[in-house]
Amino acid sequence: MTDEITQTRPVGALVHALSILRYLSARGRPEGVSVIARATGVNGSTCFNLLRTLVAEGLLVFDERDKTYRPGLGLVELAVGVLGANPADMIRPELERLSLQHSALMCLWHITGDDRIVLIERAYDPAATRVDLPMGKRLPAYSGGVGRALAAHRGLTRDALRAPFAALRWQLPPSFDSYADSVAEAARLGYAVDLGELYIGVDVVGSIVTDAHGTARYGVSSITLAGQIDATARHAIGEDIATTCRRIGGALFATPGPGAAVRQT
Incomplete structure (x- = not known):
């Protein structure tokens, strides 16, 4: 037969x-x-x-x-179950797409267990005037655009934000109220903005990648010179980064089985 x-x-x-x-x-x-x-x-x-x-x-x-x-990243989603590839290598095509589409330096940050974010990958548009950051750059977890998005994801109250905010270092420090308001805005939008506060003359838009348990694992941020883009363009970048972060999380991290608890840290 x-x-x-x-x-x-x-x-x-x-x-x-x-x-x-x-x-x-x-x-x-x-x-x-x-x-x-x-x-x-x-x-x-x-x-x-x-x-x-x-x-x-x-x-x-x-x-x-x-x-x-x-x-594209969809191929990673198909292969991630059988490959042990470096996540940064798999995410890089999305960074490249974002950088070319928005003419910005795109950075991938690893969120460490000791509440730091470390730059592990980056991509940029060769035709764009840009700033640069060295690989391995370390920042406190709640600073900049990714930091605000992380604080929002973790659901920190205004009172809970006071201690970590006091330990942050900025070139142009925001007031606590302004910072707390921006964290609340990040919770609403899914991305956060830092306009020349972490570094004078540099604008940052950031969001985070979470795993299947809701734990923040990576951050993605765009970095442009002040004045290069307006509020409308920042919103477009923010929405694109937030959507991309959700897609990356779905591709890299398996969905938990029935009854698995969802948690935030």
């Missing part, structure tokens, strides 16, 4: 889509639709439609400026 699997003809669209994904993953650099179509042997219009679908599903990222495609 012939095995049922051997009788089933492969689905052409799926075979083509996998060819595209394998090609771009092996290529290691973004490519345009015509190059991808030639390399994979997929008809041009079919290739274009498949690429659009793969982008919509998060498996590929489309660069609007260069009209190119590259692997």
Whole structure:
């Protein structure tokens, strides 16, 4: 009796889509639709439609400026259960997308057990005038944009904020009331803003990545020179970062089983 699997003809669209994904993953650099179509042997219009679908599903990222495609975070979500890759390596494509889309330095921060945030990865738009931060930069957990978002996520009351706020160091210190108000705003928006307070002349927008238990694990922030973007652009960056952080958390961290407690730290 012939095995049922051997009788089933492969689905052409799926075979083509996998060819595209394998090609771009092996290529290691973004490519345009015509190059991808030639390399994979997929008809041009079919290739274009498949690429659009793969982008919509998060498996590929489309660069609007260069009209190119590259692997996206959705591939990580599919593979994370069988791979022990460095999270920073897996998150980097999203940092690159954010940096190019918003012309900003994008930073990935690891939130440590001793209430520090440490810069572990970054990406930037080569065409943009920018500031820079060294890898390994350490900051107190509640400072800047990521710090405010972390305080908001942990649900710290105004009274609970007073002690950590007193220990923070700023180049242009905000008042406590202003800081506490910005934490409350971060809880409402899902992202936080620091306008030249941590570092004079530098604006920061940040949000956090949580695991399946609600524990904050990473922070993502945009860093621009003061005056480079207006409030509308900051809001767009903040929403994009917050959405991206949620997607990263879903991709990297498995959902807890039934009955698992959700906690915040």
